[in-house]
Amino acid sequence: MSAGAPIIQVADLWHTYMAGTPFEHTALRGVTIEVRAGEVVGILGRTGSGKSTLIQYLNGLMRPLRGRVVIDGLDLGSARTNLRLVRERVGLVFQDPETQMFEPLVGDDVAYGPRQLRLPKQEIRARVRWAMDAVGLPFDRFKDRYTFSLSGGEMRKAALAGVLAIRPRVLVLDEPTSGLDPGARADLRRRIQDLREREGLTLVLVSHDMEEVARLSDRLYVLQDGVVAADGPTRALFADAARLAALGLRPPEPVQVVQRLRGLGIDVRPDALTVEEAGDAVAALLIARGPRSARS
Amino acid sequence: MSEFELLRNITLGQYLPTGSYLHRMDARAKIVATLLLVAAVSFTPTLAGNAVLLGVCLGVVGLARIPLRYALRGLLPAVPLLLILAVMQLLFFGRAYDPSSPVVFRWGWILVTAAVARLVLVSAARFVELLLVTSVFTLTTTTSELTHGIESLLRPFRRFRVPAHELALVVTIAIRFVPTLALEAERLMKAQASRGGRTGGSRWRFVERTRQMLPVLVPLFTFALRRGEELVVAMEARAYTGGAGRTVYAVLQGSPADWLVPAAALVFLAVMLRAPFPV
Numbered sequence: 001m002s003a004g005a006p007i008i009q010v011a012d013l014w015h016t017y018m019a020g021t022p023f024e025h026t027a028l029r030g031v032t033i034e035v036r037a038g039e040v041v042g043i044l045g046r047t048g049s050g051k052s053t054l055i056q057y058l059n060g061l062m063r064p065l066r067g068r069v070v071i072d073g074l075d076l077g078s079a080r081t082n083l084r085l086v087r088e089r090v091g092l093v094f095q096d097p098e099t100q101m102f103e104p105l106v107g108d109d110v111a112y113g114p115r116q117l118r119l120p121k122q123e124i125r126a127r128v129r130w131a132m133d134a135v136g137l138p139f140d141r142f143k144d145r146y147t148f149s150l151s152g153g154e155m156r157k158a159a160l161a162g163v164l165a166i167r168p169r170v171l172v173l174d175e176p177t178s179g180l181d182p183g184a185r186a187d188l189r190r191r192i193q194d195l196r197e198r199e200g201l202t203l204v205l206v207s208h209d210m211e212e213v214a215r216l217s218d219r220l221y222v223l224q225d226g227v228v229a230a231d232g233p234t235r236a237l238f239a240d241a242a243r244l245a246a247l248g249l250r251p252p253e254p255v256q257v258v259q260r261l262r263g264l265g266i267d268v269r270p271d272a273l274t275v276e277e278a279g280d281a282v283a284a285l286l287i288a289r290g291p292r293s294a295r296s
Numbered sequence: 297m298s299e300f301e302l303l304r305n306i307t308l309g310q311y312l313p314t315g316s317y318l319h320r321m322d323a324r325a326k327i328v329a330t331l332l333l334v335a336a337v338s339f340t341p342t343l344a345g346n347a348v349l350l351g352v353c354l355g356v357v358g359l360a361r362i363p364l365r366y367a368l369r370g371l372l373p374a375v376p377l378l379l380i381l382a383v384m385q386l387l388f389f390g391r392a393y394d395p396s397s398p399v400v401f402r403w404g405w406i407l408v409t410a411a412v413a414r415l416v417l418v419s420a421a422r423f424v425e426l427l428l429v430t431s432v433f434t435l436t437t438t439t440s441e442l443t444h445g446i447e448s449l450l451r452p453f454r455r456f457r458v459p460a461h462e463l464a465l466v467v468t469i470a471i472r473f474v475p476t477l478a479l480e481a482e483r484l485m486k487a488q489a490s491r492g493g494r495t496g497g498s499r500w501r502f503v504e505r506t507r508q509m510l511p512v513l514v515p516l517f518t519f520a521l522r523r524g525e526e527l528v529v530a531m532e533a534r535a536y537t538g539g540a541g542r543t544v545y546a547v548l549q550g551s552p553a554d555w556l557v558p559a560a561a562l563v564f565l566a567v568m569l570r571a572p573f574p575v
Contacts, residue, residue, distance in 0.1 A: 021366050022312055061486050084492065092490040100487040102514035112511065116492035166492050 004037035007170055007202055008058055008090070013067030015053050015226075027053040029226040030067070035170070040196055040203040042217030042234065044210075044249060049223040051206050052095075055172050058204060060086035072169065088117070091168035095175045097159035098152070106150065106158050107132075107143030113166040131165040132158075134199065135191050153184030157191070164195075171195065172204040177212060192216060210252040214238060214273040222247050235271045254278035310475060312435040314361040319436045322554040323445030330433045332561035337425045339565075342573035343414055346421040352564070353428040360432045367431050371424065378423060382416045389415070434471065443468040444544060461538060473523070480519050484512045 015028040027050045035041045045051045056062050057069050060076055060083035069076040072089045094100065103109035110131055114124040129139040135157040142150075142158070150158060156176075163171070176192060177185040189212060195201045207213050213220065213234070220237050222230040229247050230237060238244065238251045241259050250256065254275050261268045261282070269281040313319065318326065333356075337349055357367050389412045397411035437445070443464045450460035488511045 021369065022314075022363060023310075056486065059490055061489060084494075087490055087492060092487075094483065094487045094490070097487065099519065100484055100491075100511075100515055102511045112488075112493070113491040116494060162491055 006034050007037045007072050008033070008035035008204070009068070009070040010034070010054070010057065011068040013054070013057065013064055013069060015050075015057075015062070015064075017053075027226055028067075031223070031226065031228055033221050033228065033231075035202060035204055037169070037202050038196075038200060039219060040205060040217045042213040042220045043204065043206045043223060044208075044213060044220060045223035046248065050226040051223055052174060054223065055092060055174060055204065055206060058170070058172050059090035059092040061092070088166055089168055090170040090172060091163040091166055092172045093160055093163050093174060093176065095178065097163070098155035101147050101155065101159055101162070104146060105143070106137070106145050106147055107139070109147055110143075110158060110161045110165050113162060117166065127165045127167060128161075131161040134164055134195060135161045136187065137161060151184075153180050153187065156180060156184070156188065160188075160191075168201075170202040170204065172206075174206045175208065176205070177207075177209065189215065210238075210250065211254075211274075214252045214255070222249065224248075235273060238273060239270050258282075310435060311438050312362060312366075316359060316361040316436065318356075318360040318432065321436075321557060322551070323437055323441040324449055325554040325558050326433060326437060327442075327445050327449060329558040329561040330429060332558060332565050333429045334426065336561075336565045336568045337422055337429065340568050340573075341418060343417060344573040345568060345571065346418055346425070348568070349425050350421060353425045356432050357428055360436050362432060362435055367428055367435070368424075370427055370431055374423070374427075378420060382420065385412060385416050385419075439468050439472050442471070461542065469527070473520075476523070477516065477520060481512060481516055484515050484519075488512060 010031060010033045013028050013031045014026070017023075017025045017027055031050065031054060033041075033043075033054075043051050043054065057064065057076065058071065060071065060081075063069075063076050063083075071086050074081045074086050074089075076083075076086065101109045103112065107128055110128045111124050114127045119127070128143070132139045132142060137154060137157050142154075147155070147158070160176070173192070177188050180188065192203065192205075193216060196203055203216070205213060205217055217234050220231060220234050221228050222237075224247060230243060238255050241251065244251055251259070252273065254272060254277065258268050258270065258272050258278050258281060262270060266285065268285055272278040272281040333352075340346055340349055354364070357364055386408055387406060389409075390407045391409065393415065394409065394411035397409040399407060400410050400413055401408040434442075446464035446467055447460050450458055450463060454460050493511055494508050
C-alpha cells in the first residue's frame with residue numbers, strides 16, 4: 001500500500017494517571033509511533049499495556065505533559081491548538097460505542113456530531129446519509145428507527161456512523177468487533193476495509209483479535225508496559241514466531257499452522273497471514289509435490 | 297493532563313489501605329466515632345470552636361496516614377458552589393440575620409454584619425470538616441466492613457421492624473457505585489467529545505453546561521439501570537435471600553480498646569458543647 005505523509009506523530013510520550021494521588025500509575029513510558037496518511041496501523045498489547053491511554057491522545061482527549069503529539073500538523077502540546085479541530089480530523093470510536101447513543105432515533109444520534117459542528121441543515125443530512133450508507137445502515141430505512149430497537153451489530157454500526165459523520169481523515173477504532181456474533185463481526189470487518197479502500201480513510205486499529213489485526217493492518221505496534229516493544233510490517237512481525245512469543249502474543253491461527261508445518265520440516269511459504277493465504281500456501285505445496293504425496 | 301479525569305477529584309467512596317490504626321479499628325466503633333464527630337461539627341457555631349475542630353480533623357487525617365492533599369482534593373468540585381453560597385450570604389442576609397450585630401462593611405445597599413461574616417466563615421469551615429471526617433471514614437473502611445458495621449449497629453432495632461441488613465446493603469451499594477459511575481461518566485464525556493460534543497468548558501456557565509450534559513446523562517442513567525439489573529441477577533443467581541438466617545465469613549471482632557476512640561469522640565463532643573468559646 002502506498003503511504004503518504006505522516007498524519008499522526010507521537011514522540012516520547014509519557015502519561016501518569018491520578019498524578020499526585022496515592023493511586024498514581026504510569027501508563028505510558030516514552031511511546032513513539034507514526035501513522036502515515038492512507039495506511040492501516042494496528043496496535044496490539046495485553047490489557048493494561050497502555051493502548052487505550054495512547055489512543056486518547058490521538059484525538060486530543062488529553063494533552064501531553066511530557067512528550068510530543070502532532071496530529072495533521074496540529075501540535076497538542078501548544079496551548080493555542082484547538083482540540084476541537086483535532087477531533088474533527090481524527091475520529092475515535094471507543095470500545096462498545098453503542099453505549100454512548102442517547103437520541104431516541106438513529107438518524108438523530110448519527111447527526112449529533114455534525115450538529116455540534118453547527119453545519120447547515122442540508123450538509124448535516126448529506127453527512128448522515130453518507131455515514132449511515134458507509135457502515136451499511138441504509139439512510140432511508142434506518143434513520144427513523146428507534147435506537148433501542150436495533151440489533152447489537154446494527155447498534156455498533158450506528159455508533160460508528162456517528163463518528164464517521166464528522167468526516168474525519170483518520171479513524172481510530174478500539175476493539176471494533178468485540179462482543180459481536182461471527183456474522184456481524186465479518187460484516188463489520190468488511191465495512192472497515194471498505195472505508196479504507198473506497199473512502200481513503202487512514203485507520204488505527206486496536207484489537208486483541210490477532211486474526212482481525214492480521215487481516216486489516218499494514219503495520220503493527222506492540223505495546224508492553226507502556227513502551228513500544230516491537231513494531232514493523234504485519235507480515236514480517238507475525239512471521240517472527242520467537243519474537244512474538246517473547247512478547248507473550250500468539251500469532252493468528254493460520255500463521256500458527258504454517259509455522260508448525262515448517263517446524264516439521266515442510267517448506268510452506270512462511271508469510272501467509274489469513275486462512276485463505278495459508279490454504280493457498282499449503283495447496284501450492286501439495287500441487288508441487290503432486291503425485292508423490294498422493295502415492296505415499 | 298486531561299480535562300476529563302473525574303475520579304481524581306472524588307475521594308468519597310474510595311478505600312486507601314495505609315495500614316494505620318484507624319484502618320484496623322472495629323468498623324462499629326469507627327461509625328459511632330464518625331457520627332459523634334459529625335455531631336460536634338454540626339453543633340459548633342463559633343469561629344474558635346471551628347478552629348479547634350479543623351485542628352482535630354487534620355489530626356484524624358494524620359492518624360489515618362492519608363496524604364492531606366489527597367483528602368482535600370474532594371473539595372475541588374464543590375468550590376464554585378461554596379463561593380456562590382458565600383456571596384449570596386454576604387449580599388442578601390443584611391440585617392435579616394441577627395439584627396443586633398454591628399455592621400462591619402457597607403457599600404450602597406450591601407450591608408455585612410459581623411454575625412453574617414462569621415456565619416460565612418463557619419459554614420465554609422464546617423464543609424471542610426465534614427468532608428475530611430467522612431473521607432477519612434470511607435478511605436479507612438472497606439465496604440464489607442461498613443456493611444457489617446451498620447448491620448451490627450442496627451441489629452437491636454430489628455424488634456421495631458427495622459430491616460437492618462437491607463439498609464446496610466443499600467448504603468454499601470450506593471457508596472460502592474460512586475467511583476464506578478464516575479468512571480463511566482468520564483468515558484461517556486470523552487466519547488461524546490470525540491463526536492464533536494462540547495462538554496467540559498467553563499465551570500461557571502451552568503445553563504450551557506447542564507444542556508451539554510444531556511448526551512452524557514442519558515447513557516449514564518441507562519448504564520446505572522443496567523448495572524442495577526445485573527446486580528440483582530447476580531445476587532439472585534447466588535441465592536441471595538436477604539438478612540434472615542445469613543451468617544458472615546469475617547466476623548467483626550473489635551477489642552474493647554477500639555471503643556476508646558468513640559469514647560474520646562463523645563468526651564470531645566461534650567466539651568465542644570459546653571466550652572465557652574468567645575466568638
